[in-house]
Amino acid sequence: MQSEGSCNLEPQYLTLDRLSWPELRDHMAEGTDLVLIPVGSTEQHGPNGSFAVDTGRADGFVTRLAERMYPRALAVPALPYSLSPHHMNFPGTVTLTPGTFLAVLEEVVDSLYRHGFRKFFFANGHGGNRPALALLMGQLREDYPDIKASWASFTSVASDVVMQGIESDTHGHACEGEMSQAMYLAPWTVKEDRVPGDVLEEDNEFVLRGAISPALKFDEITANGALGDASKASWEFGRDIIETALDRVEEYLDTF
Ligand SMILES: [Zn+2]
Secondary structure (H helix, E strand, O other): OOOOOOOOOOOOOEEOOOOOHHHHHHHHHOOOOEEEEEEOOEOOEOEOEOOOHHHHHHHHHHHHHHHHOOOOEEEOOOEOOEOOHHHOOOOOOEEOOHHHHHHHHHHHHHHHHHOOOOEEEEEEOOHHHHHHHHHHHHHHHHHOOOOEEEEEEHHHHOHHHHHHHOOOOOOOOOOHHHHHHHHHHOHHHEOOOOOEOOEOOOOOHHHHHOOOOOOOOHHHOEOOOOOOEHHHOOHHHHHHHHHHHHHHHHHHHHOO
């Protein structure tokens, strides 16, 4: 561990938060060529977690990935605001509009592109961002023919591990899966007294399967803002999900 007052020890991972520009220039000259961008959100997580669950998970995931991929990868600061209009009936949630969100992400890429980076990986911690990130990939490919870009929700990358540990019929937000990840990656966002989701009845099987998607606010799906049962969350389950996702993403990025 770096002791207070010392600043000459080799960092274990590269992040703009800790680098000066000459240090970054030197690392780029020596081969740092991959930018890792954590995408979070500021949105309610029921009574089970703070507004920073997604940002903390995305940032923690990217920090660990940058550590594994040192010195090739550079972590940049997490984006704390994204697309959460469906959570706006819960006080405290902050959302961007889709055009703003896409513009911010493209301008982050544009800035780093102008400094010479050509490879970008977005680690997404918030389900509501998925459609926009899919659109962003097409847009980036159109506007910057010489870049490589990918995004992934790390929960999806390890969905088999997630499903092995989930007991609830309905899950996916402030649930045992998400709060376990938060325990592992961002424990300060996790509340001590965690409760099951207060899920409202839905009996159409195609809606339940996700084949039919009604326009709903989150309080029309769950009264307390949670799905699943976060009282079953554990640090060990979070570790299994995240370390599996890290293995898989790192393997993918090794040849990126
Ligand atoms: Zn979340």
